[in-house]
Amino acid sequence: MDEQLCYAYAVVGSSAPPDLAGVRGVAGAPVTLVDSGAVAAAISAVPWEGFSEAALKVGLEDLEWLEATARAHHSVIETLAAHTTVLPLRLATVYLDEARVRQMLREREADFAALLDRLTDHVEWGVKVYAEVPPSSPSAPTAAPPPSEPAGADAGRAYLRRRRYQRQAREDAWRVAEEAVRRTEQQARGLAVERTRHRPQQGGLARVPGENVANDAYLVPRRLSEEFRTRMLHAADGLPGVRVDVTGPWAPYSFTASVAPGAAEGAGQR
Structure with missing residues (x-):
């Protein structure tokens, strides 16, 4: 199956987005931004067979998979944090597509923006x-x-x-x-x-x-x-x-x- 999902790493402000050229995340996929209003999410495409709901239940019990995924997840977050204020998302936060990510950002934009403002320079x-x-x-x-x-x-x-x-x-x-x-x-x-x-x-x-x-x-x-x-x-x-x-x-x-x-x-x- 060639279908892909969106793995989300963190939320950042969209006014001054960090440069993600060359940044790789989970499964070695390039990391990009999806924005909505004042906020954006760092995401990458991951394969359905490895990150569907059923696959995640298995993966989260596999220590080798979990360690590799956690390392890639946190590496992206720390790369972002070196350039901007970041709201880390939980490990294995996966959406069906970019539209669902944008929907999440729209629904929580006010909360995200307020928290980004409070955490700036902390x-x-x-x-x-x-x-x-x-x-x-x-x-x-x-x-x-x-x-x-x-x-x-x-x-x-x-x-x-x-x-x-x-x-x-x-x-x-x-x-x-x-x-x-x-x-x-x-x-x-x-x-x-x-x-x-x-x-x-x-x-x-x-x-x-x-x-x-x-x-x-x-x-x-x-x-x-x-x-x-x-x-x-x-x-x-x-x-x-x-x-x-x-x-x-x-x-x-x-x-x-x-x-x-x-x-x-x-x-x-x-």
Whole structure:
């Protein structure tokens, strides 16, 4: 089947459109703009067999497909963000044709335009706090043995003593982590204009040592970016077992969800 669909990456203002010559997106397709009034959408043509509603359900469960698509999707958005204010759309936002894209832009033009105006000259920074929290399992090794445990102690008493020690160590670690989170929030005051709290990453999603106890996104004026980054990198100074990771600057992914259409408005839309 040769039929093609429209994959939409982001919304930008139409008054000063970015140059997309040579920009390639999902499936290596060239990226173009479709405009309607004050706003435009960055799109590319994708094949029906790979991006129909049924195909997307399969693709979103395929880690290799998902990684490649996400990489291409975000690459287009970051290319746009280097030249203009951008409203990122959700991954795998697909429409039947350009007419449907224009219809979406017409229906949401006022919201898009207002948000573009509010986000002008602002960027997103990610701030994650990680803590070395001891395991809660009674059989897990502790960082150090309970200092008061005598040799040959009764097994039951030793077990209870180890449990108390582990519980105290976890409580201490969480107190330090909470202080680190409080410091990041305090350091953001006067710099960030908005914050979004994401669910802490767990298991394989974290991909780094430590337990993720805070996963926040901050909207920061571009001119204050370096000060914000410096403050966050030093927010946990003097706190043992805690690390603050700072990423960015990014396009404002976390601050466009209220108006951004999602994948449900894709090939299944009529």
